[in-house]
Amino acid sequence: MLQPPSTNRWQQKIPKKDNIFLRRVIRGRLPVRKVLLNLVANIPDTKCPLCTEPEETIPHIFLKCTIAQFSWLRLGLWWKMAIPDFNTMEDVWEWLDNCKIQGKFKKHLWVVIIAILKSIWETRNNKVFNEKEKTKEMVFEGAQAKAFN
Numbered sequence: 001m002l003q004p005p006s007t008n009r010w011q012q013k014i015p016k017k018d019n020i021f022l023r024r025v026i027r028g029r030l031p032v033r034k035v036l037l038n039l040v041a042n043i044p045d046t047k048c049p050l051c052t053e054p055e056e057t058i059p060h061i062f063l064k065c066t067i068a069q070f071s072w073l074r075l076g077l078w079w080k081m082a083i084p085d086f087n088t089m090e091d092v093w094e095w096l097d098n099c100k101i102q103g104k105f106k107k108h109l110w111v112v113i114i115a116i117l118k119s120i121w122e123t124r125n126n127k128v129f130n131e132k133e134k135t136k137e138m139v140f141e142g143a144q145a146k147a148f149n
């Protein structure tokens, strides 16, 4: 398995709390519905809470869901980069490892990517637990604000 950038050279740049979150994303241990179904039997359904996709998986919520797709598109426009259509989280780390930008910008891009993942996850949890909705613009703007904190 490919190691995400967080576990090697950029680890020290990331707050501990973010590292824990990332490890759970990487190891498939975030409680998305499809993961929960394997742990407990009484999950009412495995539908994505944010769209109509029948299975909420980690790659779906962070890469394929409408809010995720919008965030990756906006990231590409913001950074003036072609962002590929990622299918797995490993695709993201591999792309970041190989993308031809200067080291200091790459570190910042990594911080932005973590902020996007966190913003998506918070939005998802707010919908599931508090019935609060956010627009895809709000999700991306939330990630931008987080990246600069």
Ligand SMILES: [Zn+2]
Pocket: 048, 049, 050, 051, 052, 053, 060, 061, 064, 065, 066
């Ligand atoms: Zn979805």
